[in-house]
Amino acid sequence: MNTLFRLLLLFGFISIANAQQKPVFQKLRYDDDVTYLKTDSTKNLYEKIKYIPLGKNSNYFATIGGEARLQYTYTVNDKWGDDSDEGDGYLLSRYLLHADMHLGVFRTFFELQSSLANSKIDPSPVDENQLDFHQAFLDIDFIRNENEQLTLRSGRQEMMYGSQRLVAVREGPNSRLAFDGVKLFYKNKNWQTDAFFTHPIANKTGTFNDKFNENAKFWGSYTVIHKVPFIQNIDLYYLGLWKSRAVFDDAIGEENRQSIGTRIWKNKGSWKYDFEGLYQFGKINEKTISAWTLSSFACYTFENVKFSPEIGLKTEIISGDKNSGDGHLETFNPLYPRGAYFGLVALIGPSNLIDIHPSINFSLTEKLGLGIDYDIFWRQTISDGLYAPNMQLLYSGKDTTERFVGSQLISNLDYSMNDFLSFTLETGWFNAGSFLKEVGTGKDYFYAALTAQFKF
Structure with missing residues (x-):
C-alpha cells in the first residue's frame, strides 16, 4: 500500500502540474462537480479521467477519483495510563x-475503502478494515435543472449534516462511516430538505464482509434554509434511532430514541457563529429517555491584522443521567458524530459533559495555518459516567462525586502544498482531573499525529 501511495503522488505531481483549472474536493466526494471540464478541449491525463464523455450528450459522463492518507500517531499514557504508561507509536x-x-x-456511484493499521496493538475494525465497498448507490432524478433538484438515492452512502455533531462521515478515524438505505432529497437555491431511512454500517476486519446491520436503524429528516432575515441560516431536523442493545451507566437494553432540534449559523464574514439545541425522548427497556444539549460557538476574524487571527469561544452543556436506579435516563446520545470530536485522538465523547473551549487560529501564509485551542471538561451530573465518542462507557460515575474531568491543550499546524496534497501536525496534552484520578490511574495523556493526505 505504501507503494501505491508513492505511485499516486508521482501520478499527481506529473498530471496535476499542468492542470488548466483547479478542482474543489468536497467533504462528501459524490458532491464533487467536474462539469467545468465539459468544454475544455486541452485536458491533460488527470483531467481526462476526471471527465470521461459517454456519448454526444453532455449529461452522459463518468469520473474517477480518490484519496490516500497516511497518519503516524504517537501516544503516552493511553486512556490516561490505564491501558499503558509507555509511549506507543503506530x-x-x-x-x-x-x-x-x-x-x-x-447516476451510479461506487467507492472502495481500504484501512490498515500498522504496529497498533489490537486494532478495532474502525482502525483496520482491509477492503470493502464503502459506497454503492443509485440515484434517480425526478427533477433536475439549474433551479431545483428532486432525487431518490438508494444503496450504501455517506451522510453528513450540520456541524457534524450528530451525523458525520467520521473523517478523523481511519475508516469513514456509511449507511445502507434510501434517501429522498430536494433542493433549490434557498433551501434543502432530506428524508431518509437507513442502517449504519458496522465495520468488520477482513475483506468485503461489511454486511447489512440488522441491530441498528437510523431515520429522519433534515432541512436547511438559507437567507433567513437576521439569523442568516437555520437547520430544522428530526432524527430517530433504534438499537437492539445499548449500554449506558444506568441502563442496558433495547433503545428507541427520537431527537428534535434546530441550529442557527453563519459561516461567512468576519463574524461567524453556530448555535444549536436539541431534545431527545424515547425508551430504553422500561426507562423513559429525556435528554438534551445546548451548544454555542462564535468567532471573529481580524482580517486587517497580520496573520488574520481568528478568536473563538465554544461552550457546550450535554445532559447526563440525574439519578441512578430510577425510571428515567437523561444521558444524551450523540448518535453518529464526527470521531475526532475533541481532537484527532479523542478519548472523550459528547455525553454528560460541560465544556468551555476557547481557540485562536492564524493564517501564517497562504498555505500554512496554525491553530491553538484549550478545552476544560466537567461532568454535567455526578450520577453518570464518562463516555467515548462511540458511546462506550469509559468509567462509571456511580462511586464518585468528583465532577472535574480535566483540561486539554491542542495545537494544529496545517500545510497545503497545493489543492491535492496537504500535511497536518497535531499535538495534544490532556491534564487529568480529579474524576479521572479517582476512577482510574489518572495520568496525563499526550499525543502527536502527523497526517499526509493526497486527493485526486
Whole structure:
C-alpha cells in the first residue's frame, strides 16, 4: 500500500502540474462537480479521467477519483495510563477509490475503502478494515435543472449534516462511516430538505464482509434554509434511532430514541457563529429517555491584522443521567458524530459533559495555518459516567462525586502544498482531573499525529 501511495503522488505531481483549472474536493466526494471540464478541449491525463464523455450528450459522463492518507500517531499514557504508561507509536493508512457515472436521470456511484493499521496493538475494525465497498448507490432524478433538484438515492452512502455533531462521515478515524438505505432529497437555491431511512454500517476486519446491520436503524429528516432575515441560516431536523442493545451507566437494553432540534449559523464574514439545541425522548427497556444539549460557538476574524487571527469561544452543556436506579435516563446520545470530536485522538465523547473551549487560529501564509485551542471538561451530573465518542462507557460515575474531568491543550499546524496534497501536525496534552484520578490511574495523556493526505 505504501507503494501505491508513492505511485499516486508521482501520478499527481506529473498530471496535476499542468492542470488548466483547479478542482474543489468536497467533504462528501459524490458532491464533487467536474462539469467545468465539459468544454475544455486541452485536458491533460488527470483531467481526462476526471471527465470521461459517454456519448454526444453532455449529461452522459463518468469520473474517477480518490484519496490516500497516511497518519503516524504517537501516544503516552493511553486512556490516561490505564491501558499503558509507555509511549506507543503506530501508522494508520486509508485508501479510497471511487467511480461516478452519470446517465441522464440516472447516476451510479461506487467507492472502495481500504484501512490498515500498522504496529497498533489490537486494532478495532474502525482502525483496520482491509477492503470493502464503502459506497454503492443509485440515484434517480425526478427533477433536475439549474433551479431545483428532486432525487431518490438508494444503496450504501455517506451522510453528513450540520456541524457534524450528530451525523458525520467520521473523517478523523481511519475508516469513514456509511449507511445502507434510501434517501429522498430536494433542493433549490434557498433551501434543502432530506428524508431518509437507513442502517449504519458496522465495520468488520477482513475483506468485503461489511454486511447489512440488522441491530441498528437510523431515520429522519433534515432541512436547511438559507437567507433567513437576521439569523442568516437555520437547520430544522428530526432524527430517530433504534438499537437492539445499548449500554449506558444506568441502563442496558433495547433503545428507541427520537431527537428534535434546530441550529442557527453563519459561516461567512468576519463574524461567524453556530448555535444549536436539541431534545431527545424515547425508551430504553422500561426507562423513559429525556435528554438534551445546548451548544454555542462564535468567532471573529481580524482580517486587517497580520496573520488574520481568528478568536473563538465554544461552550457546550450535554445532559447526563440525574439519578441512578430510577425510571428515567437523561444521558444524551450523540448518535453518529464526527470521531475526532475533541481532537484527532479523542478519548472523550459528547455525553454528560460541560465544556468551555476557547481557540485562536492564524493564517501564517497562504498555505500554512496554525491553530491553538484549550478545552476544560466537567461532568454535567455526578450520577453518570464518562463516555467515548462511540458511546462506550469509559468509567462509571456511580462511586464518585468528583465532577472535574480535566483540561486539554491542542495545537494544529496545517500545510497545503497545493489543492491535492496537504500535511497536518497535531499535538495534544490532556491534564487529568480529579474524576479521572479517582476512577482510574489518572495520568496525563499526550499525543502527536502527523497526517499526509493526497486527493485526486
